[in-house]
Every structure is written in structure tokens, then in C-alpha cells.
Amino acid sequence: MKKPKNSTTIRDVARLADVSVATISRYLNNNTLLSKETAQRVQAAMNELNFSPHPVARSLATNRTNTIGLVMNDIAGDFFTPLLEGIIATTEEQNYNLLIYTSNRTKHANPILFGPKYTDGLLVFLNGLEEEDLINLHQSNQPIVLIHHSAPEGLNIPTVTIENKAGSKAIVSHLIEAHQRKRIVFLRGPAGNEDSSWRETGYRQALESHGFAIDESLILQGNFDRFTSQESMRTLIQAGIQFDAVFTGDDDAAIGTLAALKEANLHVPEQVSVVGFDDQRLAPFLTPALSTVHAPTDQVGMTAARHLLKLIRHEPVESVILLPTELILRNSCGCSQAISTE
Amino acid sequence: MKKPKNSTTIRDVARLADVSVATISRYLNNNTLLSKETAQRVQAAMNELNFSPHPVARSLATNRTNTIGLVMNDIAGDFFTPLLEGIIATTEEQNYNLLIYTSNRTKHANPILFGPKYTDGLLVFLNGLEEEDLINLHQSNQPIVLIHHSAPEGLNIPTVTIENKAGSKAIVSHLIEAHQRKRIVFLRGPAGNEDSSWRETGYRQALESHGFAIDESLILQGNFDRFTSQESMRTLIQAGIQFDAVFTGDDDAAIGTLAALKEANLHVPEQVSVVGFDDQRLAPFLTPALSTVHAPTDQVGMTAARHLLKLIRHEPVESVILLPTELILRNSCGCSQAISTE
DNA sequence: CTGAAAGCGCTTACAG
């Protein structure tokens, strides 16, 4: 027993205010009217003792933890900071705590540390959870909101993500309409990545709606990764396949694409337009400054957290929320813009 | 009372295994030898019921939460992701949970949500906590490790930070020795920022050890911010003060510096060398690629978390940990390096 | 409007 037992409890307050502990509890949760006079005594006693209730005890008694969990695979990536900023903005506003899990733990480690008993609800980013675990959690009535990922067949778990398709269609159309590009490469993201498949759909629809045939030899693996993308672009160039633009799938892939083009002495944007997706912090600093689609990642975080809190309160919630993206036209597509103060 | 009461408890297991709850508890915490036979019965019962102990109840009984908290002002900044990666790597390894606080909450909001009863210890980033709160927490025996910030006078709170002085001295010396720079500007960070003052000390020592006098007119406000830095550099240039290098204090300030230099048609690195500090993700993508000092932020996170866990276990801990920095020489200082595959 | 009492699900001296 290593309890310091220093902290003052509800009993101490009750004794000092000369009421029962139940009364203190009621005052704390103001779910019953107290007589003005007792209320004052209680408040005075709480002040004097500098009392604050023990959250763990409260949690055990109420079966609420006042915290939500964020589960993800790993925290890498530039979108992580804005995502978390969004989530925290709303947990803070609504007086919830945030617990961070990465799924390494959920796979290998002591399972006690992970699970619904710690949280009132879970935000699951991408494929942060195995489908099986997700299903179990959902069936045990744990409120869940998915981020950038759709629910498994038949499960009604709300999702928040962005307008991947519309954004992609818009930027590819821009390439065609504003810059007369005709042979546009697309770099796919990781297999199974939903953002990537929507972006591919947007790409295809843009081409089709402009009467272009889809040339599958222009669709390559980029993996949302600069090195993979650089390799794919090198291969394409060496194969002698002609193209006049690249929609890289995400900004990281744009980095590799720009590098490969530079190696091959192909000028961007004069000979080849390059556009990305995400609008990461480094996008304006690439050479040339990257035209891309802005993903409102902080909004995604806010919205997801807000919806999870609604779910926790048993309020109704839409099942799919799509946040609008926005075209950011800098130089790499062929548009010109002052570069120095971006 | 909205308790689903679905989950199985230690009593259920005890009943099934035909032992007392105390025995289950002992098995869980393996702090007493159980007879082989009971151990097997208990394990079988736990498996059958798919039991996992309730962390909140456990926490109430033991006065341990198995979670640590990270407190900070706001989560902006590129160093945040690596910092958190480092922290999570160790909390995961040691089976701790991580709770994220931002200090907005600690200032305005319901104080119940913040505090030692939620966590076994706290990681405090920069000035994430008012000095008064820090002192109170420390005096109430809450284990604390400070990150990039030193303890208030007289308090023995461990700190982990980086070798700001040595890194700065090294890069400024590089400017002098390798590139014959003689009039080197320094851009200060925000007032009171300790990283900044150590960097300034390193800058001064580098100049002095090379026999240069310090010209205070070359020390300006940069605020670790691109806009402030751009303004300061504009003013310096317009004042006609001569300089041949800028140590920008951090990488963000380097962005503004490069922009101001470009506006003024001063070529980097031919006319002016520019070096930063941090080695943020975007550093290699600036034009020219930024020479800078690498701050091992993930290591800072790991080390801080590891030391906090030691503190929690009452193991001894050094009071100041300084992690080594490293010179990253790219192009902006005048060194040359292949740029495309960085 | 207020109190006495049971309960949340564990852990841990204390006995045996």
C-alpha cells in the first residue's frame, strides 16, 4: 500500500460543511437543487480544502471516463499535427481528455492497456484497427468514428473523410483546361488505401468527362512515397512513354516525381505539369512551388471528434461526412504566382 | 444508472474457477505463487469468460493510473510529430498510456479534467505550464520531466533538451572556417525561449573563439517565425548594414530570411550564407537546400518519457540531459551537394 | 431538499 493519501476527499468536505457526502456529490454534479444556504456552505468548504473530485473514483461510479481515444497505426506523416490539432480543439472545448494509442500496442502488448474501459469512445484513423477488433468494439456498443476509412460491410459506423474524388477531378480538369495537358500520369497510393482509390476515380472521371481515353500505362505505383514515386517515374521515362503531366496522388509522391523529372532534365512546368494532393506544409517550398489540393485535415479532426462526442451522448449523427477540398494553384502546374512570400 | 453491465468481472471468474476474488487478483498481478493447479483453473476461467480486468477499478484500488500526461501550450510546429513519436515509442514499450493536454484547458477550463489524479507523471513541454502550477504539482510529489525547459530556481525537476550551444557554435564556426564569413547575423527566438538563448550563446562563443568582436547591430529579432524574420532582414538590408551570413536561430526563420534575401536580390550562398537550426522536414526542400543543425527531437521524446517512467518507479535520474545535435551541411551555407535525391 | 446505504471492480493487509 503506497498511497500518499494526501488528497482531500468528498468526506472531508462533507464533514467541514456538515452535510452528507451525497449532498457534496449533488452539488458537484448539480443535478438536484440545493438550498441556497447549504450550497454556500459546501462551496466554502470546497474552497477552504481546495478540493477537487477524484476522476478515477467518479469514473468507476458512473462508468464514464470523460476521455476519448485516438487509435492509429503510426503517427508519421505531415497530416498528423493538423489532425491532432483539430481533435484537441474540440476535446478541449467539450472538456474531454484524449488518449493516444498506436496499434503496435493493440497487436502485441498487454491488452489490458487498450480498450473501451479506458475511453467513452474511439476515433480510429485509417486502418488503425484490425477489422475484427473494430467489429468487436462496435458490437460491444463502443461509440466509434472512423477517419479516412469507411466502415466494414454492414456496420453502421460513421466516417469522416475528405472529398477526394471531387478534389482530384478538379485538379486534373485544371490540367486539361488551363494547361492543355493531354497525357496525364497518375500515381497510385498504397494498396487498399481508400483516399487513393477515390483520387483515382476522380482522375478517371476528369479524363472521361473531357473525352479522353484512359491509358492504363500512365497509371503507376507511387505509394504516397517519394522513393517509390521516383522509381516509378524513372521507369516510365526510360520506357519512353510520353506524358505531359503528373497527378502524383499525394504531396510526398510529388517530391519523388520532381526529383525524377529533374534527373531526366524535364522542365516543370514547361514540359511537364506536376500536381499533388494534401497541401502539406512543405508544398509551397518545393521547386517549383507545388500546385495541389488542400485537404482540410484540421477540420477532419474537429469534425470527427465532434461527431464522436455526439455519439457518446446518443445524439444522431450522419454516417458519412465528406469535407470539401480546395485547389491550391502555385507554379508546378504551369500557373504563375509570386513565389517568395508564399 | 446507465450501466450496460455487460462486462465480466473478477467475481465471475472467481465463481467459475471456484476460488476467491483475491486469488484471481493475485494471479493477475502475479505477486504470490499460486499452486499450479489453481493457476490453471483460473487461467481457464479467464479464457472462457474472455476476461480483462477493469483498469479504472484497478487504478482506484492501487492509486496508479498507468498513464503519463504530455502538457504543452499548443501542438503546432514541425517538431511535434517526432517528439510524440519518441514519447509513444517508449510508453508503448513500457505499457503506459499517454494523455495529451494543452494548456488552454489548464488555464480556462474545468480544472477537474487536468491534474495528477489522471496520471502517474507529467511531461511538460516548453512552457506548457505556469510556473506556479509546476511548483504546486512538484510539491505534491507528482513525477515531472521538463522538455526543452529548465526547472524553476531551486526545484529539482529533471530536464531533457538538446545541445543548443554546441550545435550553434559548430555551425557558426563552420561559416567562419569553411566559408570565410565574417559578419554573421543572428536572429533571436521568442523572448524567454531557452533554446534561443543557448543558441545565442553558442553564436557569441563561436565569434569570440575566432577572435571576432560581437557587433550587436547584427543581432535581430526573428522570433522563430518566418514573417518576423523576413521583416527583420528587410530592415537590416534597407539600413545598409553589411553582412555575409545569417544564422537564423531556427528553420522557420530561415524561410523568411531566404525570402527577404531573394527580394533584395542577394544570392544565397554566393553573397550570403544562410543556416538554420532544427532540420525540419522541409529544410532540404528550400532553395537552396538549407544547411542546419539537426535536433534529435524523437530522441528527446524517448528520453524524456523513459526518465519520467524511472522517476515514477523511484529510480534515480540525472537532472539535466543534453542530447547531441549534428551539423547537416546542404547548400545554403556554401557547401555543395547533390540536390535532387536528398 | 437531504441522508444512509449500497455499489462501481478491483487490491491488499490480515489471518489461517
Next chain:
DNA sequence: CTGAAAGCGCTTACAG
């Protein structure tokens, strides 16, 4: 090696 019981600090029907 194991059990009975008290306790962790709250909340919440149930009475009055």
C-alpha cells in the same frame, strides 16, 4: 497457498 473483509472515492436509487 488461499479466503474474508475492508477500502479506494465517488454516485445514485431509495426513503423521508
